[in-house]
Amino acid sequence: MITKTASAHWTGGLKDGKGQISTKSGALKDQPYGFNTRFEDKPGTNPEELIGAAHAGCFSMALSMILGDYDATAEAIDTTAKVSLEEKDGGFAITKIHLDLTAKIPGISEADFQEAANTAKENCPVSKVLAAADITMDAKLVG
Incomplete structure (x- = not known):
């Protein structure tokens, strides 16, 4: 089992x-977040952005692994995750995640590429933990 650690420190009320x-790891060190970074687009991070980064990173790594089953290696995999937070049932919920994938993979057919991308979307560990959200994807093979 692999265990990774992150932490948050909060002071004050919700809006102030x-x-x-x-x-x-130190990749994030006292990175600011608050109501304004989450709901008002002010500088800083927010939980949805961090979930998006984790999902894009995990999916991209999973796809690179799955491409091995097709005897293919990517020159480039670029993934953007759009995470939607919506008001629902008197609170908020992450309801949708959309993955935008553009990849350059020499020698792979479009059909095999789409199959590999869908397999990665369904099976990367972050997709599995976020399964309550509607996860969609546009996958584009270039070059």
Whole structure:
């Protein structure tokens, strides 16, 4: 089993409060977040952005692994995850995640590429943990 650690520190109320997010690796160190970074597009991060980064990264790695089953290696995999937070049932919920994938993979057919991309979307560990959200994807093979 692999265990990774991240932490958050918060002070104050919902709208006037402030927080910092850190990861044990140091990739994030006291990164600011708050109501304004989440709901008002102010500088800083927010949980949805971090979930998107985790999902895009995990999916891209999973796709690179799955491409091995097709004897293919990517020159480039570029994935953007759009995470939607919506008001639902008197609160908020992450309801949708859309993956935009553009990849350059020499020698793979369009059909095999789409199959590999869908397999990665369904089976990467982050997709599995986020399965309550509607996860969609546009996958484009270039070059």
